[in-house]
Amino acid sequence: MKKDEIVVMNIPLDKIDGNPENDKLFSMRSVDHLAKIIDEEGYTTPIEVYKKKNGRYEITSGHRRYQAMKLLGQKEIPCYIHAGYKTEMEKDRKLLSSNIATRRLSPLEMANAISFYKQILKKENFKGNTRQKIAEYFNISESNVFRYEVLLKLIPELQEFCKKPQFPYSSLRQAASLTKEEQRQLYNELIRLEADTKNISEDEVEKDEIVFSRTRIEQIINGKIRAKENAKKQEELIDDDFPMPKPVEEDSNDLTDLIIKDDSEEVISIETIIENNLAEESSVNLTGFDQCITTLNEYRKSAKSIADKKAVLDKIAELKKALEKLEKSL
Missing domain, CATH: 3.90.1530.10 (Conserved hypothetical protein from pyrococcus furiosus pfu- 392566-001, ParB domain)
Structure with missing residues (x-):
């Protein structure tokens, strides 16, 4: 033939x-x-x-x-x-x-088709703008290409909704930013909403027959995203108020971690700290040393942010001098 x-x-x-x-x-x-x-x-x-x-x-x-x-x-x-x-x-x-x-392809079928076509372009060693090429092939906008691709990042339960041609698939684009567990919570909430609307149990919900409102879906997702962002901000506020010292590695030779700052961002002399502790008492009370070590550890995070390399080197030299002075006095 x-x-x-x-x-x-x-x-x-x-x-x-x-x-x-x-x-x-x-x-x-x-x-x-x-x-x-x-x-x-x-x-x-x-x-x-x-x-x-x-x-x-x-x-x-x-x-x-x-x-x-x-x-x-x-x-x-x-x-x-x-x-x-x-x-x-x-x-x-x-x-x-x-x-x-x-x-007529469903949103999920379109997403799979786009992914399949992208693989074809890769095998053909296509060198141009991939998203633009996909948009031309499927006769859709580049932004819609992105919206379809996002569906493949959803958990299977949410993807099931996208098998219906009429489903408002773009309302789920932000759900891809949620963790898998958060997406499952979203799925359960949608099922619960449908059950409450029809006054039936969640087990009685026919998932193939659910008709969701784009606005309602977006409201639920945006609520979850805002709650997630607020929780993160709250954690950051707690960290700022109560900074946790980073553990000191016993074998660490990185003296730059010991550069410290006070609350006013003024560099504190390490030599001064050690000398002040020595001058307070000549007895064998090591509390001052413990406090000094604690202070240094608490400021490790701040020390990492110093961008002035010369200042770091100067402090390393100052630290060495202070340690030598301490050693000779013993």
Whole structure:
């Protein structure tokens, strides 16, 4: 068979295989409705297949029609048979284009299709603006490309909602910034809201029949994001009021960590600290040393933020002098 030659013939259903990628990308929703239409009005449009090396056929376009005919108990199906593909990428492109052209994709199907097309571009070593190329291929805006891609970052339970073509998918874009646990809480809250609205238990909620308001979903998500941000700010306030000293590594030779500051951001002389503690008492009371060590540890975080390398080196020299002086006095 020549490359551009197309033959039409009836082929037994049990000799036809589906494209494995199709099941990953596109759902078989409403197959029973399609079967009913075919049963009442007859079969009109052949599916597209090509013959494989093992003698079997693989579907290029028409997976739902194929499943509908199986559901009706038919033994054969009319098919367009073409010569096949030179490369896997050529076959993948055909799978995408045929589904985009013949059916309305759900938000999740569109997200999967975009991801699949991005893989094709990568295999083809595409060097241009990927998002712009995707937008052109699917005839959507670049911002919509981003909105669809975000859906793949959601937990499976939330993705299930996006299998409905009418679902306000863009309302979930901010949910991708939540942790998986927070997304599960969001999912449970949506189910609980539906149960309360219909005055039924959460177990009785038919998830396929839920109709959500875009505004309501966004309100719930924004509430969770604000609560998360407020909790983070509260933690930062607590950290500022009660700074926790960083532990000192026993084997650390990093003397720059010992550069310290007081609350007024003035650099305190380490030598002065040590000398003052020595002058207070000549007894073996080591409380002053303990306090000095505690003070140094408390200011380690501030020391790390010093950008003036010269000041750091000067303080290292001052520290060495103070330690030498202390050692000689013992």
